[in-house]
Amino acid sequence: MQVVEPNPRKARVNIRAYIWFAVLIVVGLIVAFNGFATVQYGNVGLYKTFGKLNDNILSPGIHMKxxxxxxxxxxxxxxxxxxxxxSASSKDLQPVSTHVAVNYSVDKAAAYKLMNNVGGSFDSVIVNPAIQEIVKEVTARYPAEDLIAKRDIVAGEVREHLTTRLAKYNLIVADINIVNFKFSDAFNQSIEAKQVAQQQALKAENDLKRVQIEAKQKVAQAQADAESLKLKKQEVTPELIQLKQIEVQEMAVDKWDGRLPSVTGGATPFIDVNSLAGGSGSSRAVSVPGTSSEDQSAADDAAAATADGSNSSNSSSK
Structure with a gap:
């Protein structure tokens, strides 16, 4: 039986063919993967051929190249x-440090112009210098106190100027926020002292108003008391006076115990018997022993007043 020996040359050819085939597969895969690119969401793509930009705007997704x-x-x-x-200065030359946050975006349709004219670092080349310049310009128009009190107006003016400036580079300003105004310590102390003075002035004004109101209340109370007294005087009639006299005389009789004083001298009260009896005519005073001088005086006065009242009544009847 004849044995066939392997041909070494033929074996080497087969190995080389396999190697070349593997290399072609790898190269094909590399070329295939390199022929596609993905544009992520929130972005637009631009072709760059040997360093030159193409103005064809690519939307998010897979694209061939x-x-x-x-x-x-x-x-x-x-x-x-x-x-x-x-860092800037206010209108009254107060140093002001401002922290500003600006929200902006790139105009999709003008992305080629922005990248071709400015480049990818447009935030540091265009945006930040524009913010600083405009904030300094607007801050210099307001006194330091107005920067605090009118922050919305200041922010609106900065937004307006910044929108116009960045529109030249196809950048759209969405919003602007003045995060903080920082002033010197001396100015902060003066503001605090002014606020304290205003609070004290307001307290003094309120105290003055309170005193004025209390004074008006007292005047009103005095007028009311005077009016009440006037009305009470109008209510006093001769019949009321006569009734009071009778009450005084009755009180004097109630106090007499029926005994004559053991010591003579001093005033002895008199009681109008006719008045008590309801009779008419002249008044007749009766001395009531055992009564004090004050009661006697009151009784005398009552008797005299009764007499006058009776005379007046008789005169009227006549």
Missing amino acids: IPFVQSIIQVNVQVTKAETDT
Whole structure:
């Protein structure tokens, strides 16, 4: 039986063929993967061929490109925040440090112009310098106190100027926020002292108003008392006076115990017997022993008043 020996040359050819086949597969895979690119959401793409930009705007998704010749750069068109610290002076020459946050975005349709004219670092080249310049310009128009009290107006003016400035570079300003105004310690102390003075002045004004109101209340109370007294005087009639006299005389009789005083001298009260009896005519005073001088005086006065009243009544009847 004849044995066939393997041909070493033929074996080497087969190995080389396998190697070349594997290399072609790898190269094909590399070329295939390099012929596609993905644009992420929130971005637009631009073809870059040998360093030159193409003005064709690519939307998010998968796009074909020439392998090893073209590349796709992505431009973020979402709202982006730029924060900047600015040092400026107010209208009254107070040093002011301002922290500003600006929300802006890239105009999709003008992404090619922005990247071709400015480049990818437009935030540091365009946005931040524009913010600082405009904030300094607007801050210099207001006194330091107005920067605090009119923050919304100041922010609106900064937004208006910044929108006009960035529109030249196809950047859209969405919103602006003045995060903080920082002043010198001396100015802060003066503001605090002014606020304290205003509070004290307000307290003094309130105290003055309170005193004025209390004075008006007292005047009103005095007028009311005077009016009440006037009405009471109008209510006093001769019949009321006569009734009071009778009450005084009855009180004097109630106090007499029926005994004559053991010591003579001093005043002895008199009681109008006719008045008590309801009779008419002249008054007749009766001395009531055992009564004091004060009661006697009151009784005398009552008797005299009764007599006068009776005379007046008789005169009227006549």
